Amino acid sequence: MRRxxxxxxxxxxxxxxxADISMTSQMDYESTAYFADSKLSEVGNDERTNQSxxxxxxxxxxxxxxxxxxxxxxxxxxxxxxxxxxxxxRELIWHKVADEYELKAGIGKVFWGVTESQHLVDIVNQTxxxxxxxGEQKLGQPMVQLLLERDWGNLDLFILPYHRERTFVGPEGRxxxxxxxxxAIYDSDNGESNIDVAARxxxxxxxxxxxxxxxxxxxxxxxxxxDSSSNQLLPYYPTISQLGLEMQYLNEGWAWKFEGIVRxxxxxxxxTGQPVVFDGVNLTVADSETxxxxxxxxxxxxxxxxxxxxxxxxxVEHLYDSRQSDAPAGTFxxxxxxxxxxxxxxxxxxxxxxxxxxxxxxxxxALSFEGTTRVFESVIVSLEARIFAPSDDESPLWGFRDxxxxxxxxxxxx
Amino acid sequence: MKKLFVSSxxxxxxxxxxxxxxxxxxxxxxxxxxxxxxxxxxxxxxLEMVLIDRNGNESPRELRxxxxxxxxxxxxxxxxxxxxxxxxxxxxxxxxxxxxDADDQWLYLxxxxxxxxxxxxxxxxxxxxSEFAFEDISSQEVEKxxxxxxxxxxxxxxxxxxVERYPTDRYSGYTKQIAWIxxxxxxxxxxxxxxxxxxxxxxxxxxxxKQYLNKFxxxxxxxMKNHQTGKATRLVYKNYEFKVGxxxxxxxxNSLKRAK
Numbered sequence: 285m286r287r288x289x290x291x292x293x294x295x296x297x298x299x300x301x302x303a304d305i306s307m308t309s310q311m312d313y314e315s316t317a318y319f320a321d322s323k324l325s326e327v328g329n330d331e332r333t334n335q336s337x338x339x340x341x342x343x344x345x346x347x348x349x350x351x352x353x354x355x356x357x358x359x360x361x362x363x364x365x366x367x368x369x370x371x372x373x374r375e376l377i378w379h380k381v382a383d384e385y386e387l388k389a390g391i392g393k394v395f396w397g398v399t400e401s402q403h404l405v406d407i408v409n410q411t412x413x414x415x416x417x418x419g420e421q422k423l424g425q426p427m428v429q430l431l432l433e434r435d436w437g438n439l440d441l442f443i444l445p446y447h448r449e450r451t452f453v454g455p456e457g458r459x460x461x462x463x464x465x466x467x468a469i470y471d472s473d474n475g476e477s478n479i480d481v482a483a484r485x486x487x488x489x490x491x492x493x494x495x496x497x498x499x500x501x502x503x504x505x506x507x508x509x510x511d512s513s514s515n516q517l518l519p520y521y522p523t524i525s526q527l528g529l530e531m532q533y534l535n536e537g538w539a540w541k542f543e544g545i546v547r548x549x550x551x552x553x554x555x556t557g558q559p560v561v562f563d564g565v566n567l568t569v570a571d572s573e574t575x576x577x578x579x580x581x582x583x584x585x586x587x588x589x590x591x592x593x594x595x596x597x598x599x600v601e602h603l604y605d606s607r608q609s610d611a612p613a614g615t616f617x618x619x620x621x622x623x624x625x626x627x628x629x630x631x632x633x634x635x636x637x638x639x640x641x642x643x644x645x646x647x648x649x650a651l652s653f654e655g656t657t658r659v660f661e662s663v664i665v666s667l668e669a670r671i672f673a674p675s676d677d678e679s680p681l682w683g684f685r686d687x688x689x690x691x692x693x694x695x696x697x698x
Numbered sequence: 699m700k701k702l703f704v705s706s707x708x709x710x711x712x713x714x715x716x717x718x719x720x721x722x723x724x725x726x727x728x729x730x731x732x733x734x735x736x737x738x739x740x741x742x743x744x745l746e747m748v749l750i751d752r753n754g755n756e757s758p759r760e761l762r763x764x765x766x767x768x769x770x771x772x773x774x775x776x777x778x779x780x781x782x783x784x785x786x787x788x789x790x791x792x793x794x795x796x797x798x799d800a801d802d803q804w805l806y807l808x809x810x811x812x813x814x815x816x817x818x819x820x821x822x823x824x825x826x827x828s829e830f831a832f833e834d835i836s837s838q839e840v841e842k843x844x845x846x847x848x849x850x851x852x853x854x855x856x857x858x859x860x861v862e863r864y865p866t867d868r869y870s871g872y873t874k875q876i877a878w879i880x881x882x883x884x885x886x887x888x889x890x891x892x893x894x895x896x897x898x899x900x901x902x903x904x905x906x907x908k909q910y911l912n913k914f915x916x917x918x919x920x921x922m923k924n925h926q927t928g929k930a931t932r933l934v935y936k937n938y939e940f941k942v943g944x945x946x947x948x949x950x951x952n953s954l955k956r957a958k
Contacts, residue, residue, distance in 0.1 A: 306958075308787055344958060352958075381956065383947075395811040420810060433952050488951075493815060536869075537819045587823045588871075595823060629824040631749045631757040633786070661757075664785050697784040 309341040314693045318458055320686040334458065336362045340374070350381045353390075356424075360415075367454030368414040373424045386431040391424035394440075396484060396497060398532045398541045399579040401601045401621035401641065405528035405543050407499045408482060410448040414457070417670065423448045437487030444480040447502045447521065461683045466511035468519040469562060470502060471549075471569075478502050478523070491535060497528040507551050508612065509560025509569075520560040522572065524549035537585045541601070544578040553612040577605040581621070597625035599639065613680040618645045632658040648681045649673040662697040724845025724861045731884035732840050738914050740944040741765045744936040749828055752928030759783055759826070765837075766949050773797050774837040775949040779957045786826075790957040791816075792949060795837040800867060803832065806954035813954055822871025829900060829922040829931040831871055834891075842866060848876070853888060857881045872899070883907075885915045893926075900924050911940055 314336040322330050338360040346352050356375040362368035377390035396406045408425055415421035426446040432439045449468050453460035472478035480501020486494065503526075506519035524547055531542040551559040551570040559570045581601030589596045600623075603616035611617040623639025634657040641650045651671040659665050668691040674681035718726065742764050749757040760781040768774045773795030780789040788808035795801050800818035807814065821833040843863035851860050858878040865872055873896045878888040885907050893899040906918030920933040947953060 308784060310785075352956075379956065386956075393811055431952065433947070433950060438952055488815075491815075532815065534815055534817050537817060539815075539817065585817065585820070587820050593824050595820075629827050631751065631827045633783075633827060658783065658785065662784050695785070 305343060305345040307341065307343050309339070309698050311696045311698070312336075312338040312340075312693055313696075314338070314691060316458075316689050316691040318686075319688045319690075322458060323686050331364055331458070334363050334365075336360060336368070342375075347378070352379045353377070354379065362414075362457070365414070365454045365457030365460065367452060367460070368457055370414065370451065372412065374422075375424055384432075386429075386433075388427070388429040388431070390426070392427050392429065393422055393424060394429070394442075396495065396528065396530065397543055398493075398530050399543045399581065399601055400541075400583070400599050400623065401581075401603055401619075402579055402616055403543075404545045404577055404579055405495075405497060405530055407497075407504055407526060407528070408442060408444065410450055410504050412451050414451045414453050417459070423451070437485055440484045440486075442480075442482040444482060444501060445477070447476040447478060447480070449476070449519065449521075450504065450506055452519075458687055458689070459684070461687075464516045466514050466516040466518045466562070468506065468521060469560070469567060471520070471522040472502055476502075484528075486530075491533060493530075493532045495528075495530040497526075497530075499524070499526040499528070503547075503550065505550075507553070507559050509562065510558045511562045511564075513562065513564030518560060518562055520551070520569070522549050522551060522569075537587070539583045539585070541582060542578070542580045544576060544580075546574065546576045548572065548574045550575065553607075553610055555610060559612070573607070575606045575611075577603075577615075579603050583625075585625075593629040595627040595629060597627075599623040599625060616641070616643075619643045634658075643675075643679075646679055647675040648679045650681065664695040664697070666693040666695065667691070668693070718847075720847045721845060723847035724863070725840075727847065727859050727861055727879060727884070728840050728843070728845055728863070731879060731886070734884050735914060737767070738765075738911075739767055739941045742937075742939040742942055742944070743916075746932075746934040746936070747826070747828060748932040748934070750930040750932065759786070764944055764948065766944055766946070768795070771797065773801075773839050775946075776837065777949055777954075777957060778835075780826075788958065790954050792951065792954050793836050794949075795839055797839045797841040800869070801836050803836075804951050804954060806957065811955065813951060818867075819869045821867065821869050829924045829929055830933075833865070833867075833870055833872075834902070834922070843875075850881070851878070853878045853880075856887065858887060883915055885917075898925055908938075910938055914940060 316334040318332050321332065340356065340358040343355040344352065354375050354377050358374045359371045360369060373391050375392055377388050377392045380387045394408045396408070397403045403419060409422035410425065411419050412421040412423050425444060425448060428443045430441045452465050455462045455464055470476065478501055482497065482499045484495055484497040501523065502521050503524040506521055509518040509520050511518040526545055526547045529544045533540045549572050552573045553559045554570065561568045579601055581599070583597050583599045585595055585597040587595050599621060601621040603619040603621070605611045605615050605617040608617050619641055621639055621641050623637060626636040628634040636655045638653045653669040654666065656664060656666040669689070671688045672681050672684035674685055745761045745763055747759045747761060762779045762781065764777045766775040776793045778791045780786045790806040792804045793801055803816040805814045805816055822831050825832050825835055843865055846862045848860040848862055851858055858880050861877050861879060863875050863877060871893065872891050873894055874892045876890040877886055879885065880887055886904055889902040890898060891900040901923050903921045904917035905921065907915045908918065909915050916935065916938055918935055921930065923930045
């Protein structure tokens, strides 16, 4: 299926005149070094270094008056993690712009949200977890999207006919902690082919921007249960309904941000036991609950500090989840982000983002540093470092205590 | 007879000019310059932006600029799309200029599919690493400044008005600008920018003016020199087009995402 669409796109693009097609490609070489040996070397990977290559390209062309096709394939090879070596069609989408509407059909990507620390509201595309820890890399999502732009605002309507499973770092990847996952189980009888629907209304009044979104269908976030027949973790995808709200207000150097969701249909994760258990025959799913989660905070930017060209930003966000201690591992239920963003405004477009995410009740810390600069006309160098500092062995971060790493990436554009 | 009539009008006109205060004359020059550029409806131009460091090393980038003239009390709208550096390809910036209020600006980052609103406080910041600030590249509406006519002066053999102008926006990075505007066509030939400490920061020179559609004068090149850092930015304009049939729909926040 993927191969077919790949060739049919090439054919479609081949039928256009050469001048109509634009192509941009990017090759990444990534080298990661871990500070310590893994404590899980008997089950997982005990390598201290990891190399990886990725290639992505974008083909874009006009196929008819006001109609375009975009094709973005992506492929990665990873030295140690077979799950991270993967291929994905990030986009393969037809886009028609008419006077009264826009229509898109194919595999697409959209982004919803305003905050930095996490993207609660952003539900259309599945997260490609193996790509990065920040959750900002997404898998291509099959969709039909209708966009209406009116005086009263914008309305986007989506039909999402196919569900993509979240990727997980494999047992050979250092951040996979040696864990294995069983095949996913769906709440919906239609499995991955359930037809999900979504809508988002967004507009702005002066310096105030807001959006309201609705989603109904198979959730993108799996509930991780247990498959006792294979002794593996079990990703379970419940049918959920979600209401999302995004707000941003700009006032002088301040950007006040809020994202919130109310979600119904997620099985409760009890503090002892599993939300979902499959014994090979019977599936036991805990009762579902309605909960809400929010991210709220601000970014304050000082333009041209100390009489230089440098912009300095301060990011403060509070992350909350109403399930508190019943929230599944990995949830930011009572956390805060403190970060600083530097933009050099130089010819090399150098930027730096450094921050700490603190669980202020359990006193777990996760530090991150991301810097990027252009070294030649078409080469970008990025440095990412992460340090995990869990408080004790009760912490969900405990497994990551020896997984601190530095990652250097060279991106060559052609 | 006709000649006599013309010269008497000129005498009358100069008498009127003499009666103006320097502030009134400065404003009337700005109004006249603005009036002479009215009616372009919309425009398109390709831009090469060359960043030049103090050692003369050049770093080029290419972008395209589309503009839509505001109707009545509206300001102009503009859309800027980057083609290079190639890692910035598809980055686009939309600006709504307002005559009295601060401009609205949005930046689209294609890698994340994210549209970010730019705070109006950022207007004094450098635009994509260049010596141009955001406020230098936005539409120069009359109401953005108050004015004071200084003197007449020849600049490279061209008779100019020299006018001081003071930004009305408190977030401007400048205390004042001194502009040389040619008397024949009311084109901005040169601008000196003074920073918040009132010392000379930058000089802009517009070169190679050409007339389009028998009315609109546009330079082939704008050169901005930063006197305090020794850096400079050269903008070279190519393939100007006017009245190409752009409409409001191409200048919406949503349209940023499909700007290619």
